Amino acid sequence: MTNGELYNVIFNRKSVRRFDMTPLGQEKLDQLKTFMQGVKRLDEGIKTEFSIQSGNEVSSIFAIKAPHYISFYSEKKEGYLINAGFIMQQIDLYLSANQLGSCWLGAAKPNKSVPQGRDGFEYVIMLAFGNPSEPVHRTGIEQFKRNSLSEITSIKGAEQLLEPVRLAPSAANTQAWYFSGDAQEIIVSRKKLNIIKAQLYGRMNIIDIGIALCHLWLSAEQQGKAVEFDLSGGPAPEGHEYMAKVRLRDL
Numbered sequence: 001m002t003n004g005e006l007y008n009v010i011f012n013r014k015s016v017r018r019f020d021m022t023p024l025g026q027e028k029l030d031q032l033k034t035f036m037q038g039v040k041r042l043d044e045g046i047k048t049e050f051s052i053q054s055g056n057e058v059s060s061i062f063a064i065k066a067p068h069y070i071s072f073y074s075e076k077k078e079g080y081l082i083n084a085g086f087i088m089q090q091i092d093l094y095l096s097a098n099q100l101g102s103c104w105l106g107a108a109k110p111n112k113s114v115p116q117g118r119d120g121f122e123y124v125i126m127l128a129f130g131n132p133s134e135p136v137h138r139t140g141i142e143q144f145k146r147n148s149l150s151e152i153t154s155i156k157g158a159e160q161l162l163e164p165v166r167l168a169p170s171a172a173n174t175q176a177w178y179f180s181g182d183a184q185e186i187i188v189s190r191k192k193l194n195i196i197k198a199q200l201y202g203r204m205n206i207i208d209i210g211i212a213l214c215h216l217w218l219s220a221e222q223q224g225k226a227v228e229f230d231l232s233g234g235p236a237p238e239g240h241e242y243m244a245k246v247r248l249r250d251l
């Protein structure tokens with residue numbers, strides 16, 4: 001699977017919540033595992049692990065019934081939630097590009113038969129996946145319920161670069177991201193939340209930022225640009241919290 005194929009599916013992907021419960025064949029699962037081993041990481045210094053489970057290993061009243069789930073575990077280091085979003089979104093796009101359904105599950109936790117930690121790593125998030133029993137793709141941009149570009153960025157002249165970022169999925173479609181600076185150095189921040197919303201979405205919205213960075217990386221590459229991510233602190237627009245700086249240069 002090329003990065004160009006991952007990029008293309010950004011414009012059609014959607015969450016799939018209804019699945020054919022027949023498990024996928026071993027070959028498809030092996031191909032997925034190979035892809036997972038090669039994903040790009042935002043921070044090479046954060047060790048992570050994946051675990052693929054079957055439907056009966058995962059329980060939650062919120063969980064979507066699917067034949068398979070991928071649980072993501074990570075070392076709890078600075079930036080680990082953004083890194084998780086960045087990595088798992090590549091898998092979400094891979095599944096969609098392979099005509100497989102997938103859905104992020106922030107509300108689900110593996111049940112007791114699946115450890116909350118593995119080798120000292122913390123359980124972070126999960127994706128449900130399998131053969132879809134509903135359409136796996138959108139057929140047009142108008143089917144995305146998303147904020148407009150003017151609502152999520154102050155950068156002028158970067159419409160093509162940021163359109164795929166605008167389409168990124170986020171927990172409960174909160175789209176809490178904001179992009180300022182300029183097209184060479186983008187400051188990525190997220191809306192500050194009140195106490196109640198922070199409890200509901202705080203952690204998820206940081207994972208969302210990683211998802212947006214994944215789309216930004218693929219978009220930049222499509223435009224012949226290399227990106228460098230800087231997660232160390234910096235200033236953010238009023239009402240926002242700084243998340244990352246993304247520097248772009250010609251390849």
Ligand SMILES: Cc1cc2nc3c(=O)[nH]c(=O)nc-3n(C[C@H](O)[C@H](O)[C@H](O)COP(=O)(O)O)c2cc1C
Pocket residue numbers: 013014015016017062064103104105106107108168169170171172173204207208211
């Ligand atoms: C971090 C994260 C957690 C999510 N958790 C859930 C969940 O627990 N249950 C669910 O049905 N959808 C969940 N979603 C899916 C979002 O609701 C969905 O991505 C968003 O509404 C946009 O719709 P789309 O993915 O179809 O474009 C989650 C998405 C993200 C990115």
